[in-house]
Amino acid sequence: MVNSPYVYALGLAVYCSAWTYYGSVGAAARTGPQFLTIYLGPVLAAPLWIIILTRVVKISKSYNVASIADFISLRYGNNRALGALVTLICAASIIPYISLQLKALSETFQLVTSGSTEISHNNWLEDTSFYIALSLALFVTFFGTLSLDASKNKKGIMFSIAFESILKLLFFLIIGIYVTFYLFNGTGDIYCQAEDIIKVKSLEGLSEITSGINWFFNIALSFLAIFLLPRQFQTSVIEYANKKQISKAMWVFPLYLLLFNIFVIFIAWAGIILLGDNVNYDYLTILIPMSQGNNTLAVMVFLGGLSSVISMVVVSTLALSTMLSNNLIIPYGFLGKFSGEKAPKNEKTIKNIRRIAVFSSIALAYGLYAGIGTDVPLFDIGLISFLIIAQLAPSFFFGLFWNRGSSKGAIIGIIIGFAVIMYTYLWPFIAIEILENPILLTPSLFGVEFLHPHYIMGIDYLTPMTHALYLSLLMNCCVYLYFSLFFKGNYRERNYGEVFVNADDLDENSDTSLVWDGKAYMEDIQSILVRFLGEKRTKRAVTIFRKRYKISEDEILADARFINFSEKLLTGAVGSASAKILIAKVANEKPVSLPNVLKILQESKEAFSSSKLFESQSIELRKLTEELRKANEALIFQDKQKDNFLDTVAHELKTPITSIYASAEILQEDTEVPQEIRQQFLNNILADAKRLTRLINDILDLEKLASGREKLDIQKMDISKTIESAIPSFDAIKLRRNLKINRLTIDSYEIEHDREKITQVLTNIISNALKFIQNKVGEISISGKIDKSTASYRIEIADNGPGIPQQDVPFVFDKFYQSQDQTLKKPKGSGFGLAISKQIIEIHNGKINVDKLYSAGTKIVIEIPLKKDKYE
């Protein structure tokens, strides 16, 4: 359930925060449908997930990546500075965003509780939002940091986010339907009325080419955000569990966004119509029902907003705290301390660092909120957040597809990009919106007009937002490309560059994809692992490692695989940069030259493909061996059977000869044999001679049938007559032993068969049955029917004898088979009867079997095809 693709897709809907819930309507009321760009970006990005997200997930799962900072720093060789920088960027993006959430939450709370449409700013101790922020902070601090390994899924959180996503969508749709269809007569009605009040035409869409460009950049912005926002990285990558999730999310998530946006513009217009322009447009969704006296609905809307805030804050701070601890605080301050401590203490320390990080980021957000006035529209703060996070785009996307991207390029690019934003957007924003002092802007830097923050180089047709985005990304990319092209990264980042770019070949369990050259002792590395994972986990992990690569216990030197394996393990706990530093402390690492890297990579690739080839060959070989073994077993079995057969033949032939020999010898030697016994001996001699003759005939018959030398006299005749003809020969014995032989239904049908041979078969089977049934009560039933389903004629001969023991059933048609259970008296017969019968029936292309389901005795079933194509 928690791994369900729907939970995953709805978890992605953490994208829709209070910003969407309230800010979209506000933006729609102010500037028209431009708010849609924020959702069009993700919708356009969704089809690309199959390529990009799949790759990111694969790498992240392979290397226990726990955040986007980890991911980017890993790509550039576990670069500590880069990880820290990305973390700072994320913090800069998240904290204003959280403060935006707090702002929305506290203001809507005031609206709903006070019932007035005015929002006042109180002293922080009287401010409800302070307490809201505090409780949120406490909640996340203890809820989100339970597990040390931040790269592992937190299924409970994912599930509650999915639930909240349903809740907020549902409530938003309800208010939309309420406004559109209850307060107004549908969308057309709202449009007509709005047309009179506001200039709807100007809000409708693209009026000229410049607004098209603005649209383009806004869409690009949200396109980048869906990949880069830490909370999106958390839900889409860290919480990823299986393949189905991405393919499902690719359509569920855009659908979700579509549903969310259906009513936005209509609520906005309706708000303007109903409430005029003296209200805060951001809260139209609450103000409309309140103005209609429908407080229940207003509270409901508030609850929807609350759930969107909670999920956003929880996930964002969770992601942020992991980054702060793993990529900033631990690598820059605590590593030395950890090296000397024991595992439980380290784990506790790390968790505490995370808790403090969570708590302080929310506190900081609250401070920011308290500093910003109430008048700043939600939408604008949200855009700042997007704008900042977009600076990670070059290092993230180039890094995924271009192996030459270097850490230097990434770091300088991000810094330059951020600086550009600071100058072109953040500073003017602070000056205008917060300090409310536009004079700070003009005259702009050094009084040079073309350096005006909003119109650098005279570009005056872009909004400040798109202007900042365009310029910052342009600079960021240029710097990234320049430094990547002209300053080669070290071996480590080139190495990871190869891994990221060739991630599709990445074997998730492989520790060989990285090159490492140096000297380290297993023991040293293990002692580091113990400090972070504990004795038990370390021991288990090392055992698994030794087993996987068949490394003996005596091996004291660690190889590249063990180094990589350990780094991965540590990455989950302390982040990739710290993991690298920790390992590097005990490992005497030598730099690897590029040709070396390429060579080893090539080798591992070849090893991989040749091992695949080997694997397929060995499967073939195993198959072949298995076949040989089976053939051999069959041969041995046949050999043994032949042996048994010869033994049996010898026994069967010698027995009558022995009897004849002995009897004749006595008669010859001993003249005093009494007349009575003499007669008996002579009878025995005759009987045994007959037995011998019969046996020899049977053997010859069978041989002839089996070799095909015996030509059958096949004619088209009524088979019922053949069956009838087999029965009278038993009349005498029937009378003597007081048995019954029943003729059941015997259908007439013309079948090509050898009457004499079929009669012989039936005689054999009936004689067999006679041997086992008891006098007086014994009964044999014979039937013959046309069986259309198998297109054959079915003869059944059933008796009420003891039946054939289950274990003997497969052998009854073998030569010389005689039941092992014949204890008292050996039935007469050569042991060839059923074998000959089988041969005859098979020449008729038919089948002869024992009906295993028949429990009242023995039932032999013969099936002869109605039409026989060809006789052999």
Place this chain on the structure above:
Amino acid sequence: MSKILIVDDEPNIVMTLEYALKKKGFEVFIARDGDEAIELIKTIEPNLVLLDIMMPKVDGFEVLEFVKSDKQFNQTKVIFVSAKNKASDVEKGIQLGASDYLTKPFSVKKLTEKIEHILK
């Protein structure tokens, strides 16, 4: 008077042996399979057993094993009389402790001579 147990599932062969041995003055008992043979060995404690090998259920080898495994019958002589004439079978029989191994068909005269010799 020595007791001889004939173990064979072929009545005609048994008949000739029974006649010939009785004539020589032995007390003759008859078993038609291995199970019956073991029962009779326990009850009548014969001096000698003429043992067929290929019999349903318990075969001759198993009967001999039983005889040799029990101290009470340690002195019981056993002669195999079998259609099996492979060297391996003969060897097995002798190794298990049979006094002799005759292959079928056999001469009644020679068999009785052997019996008399063994029981002396």
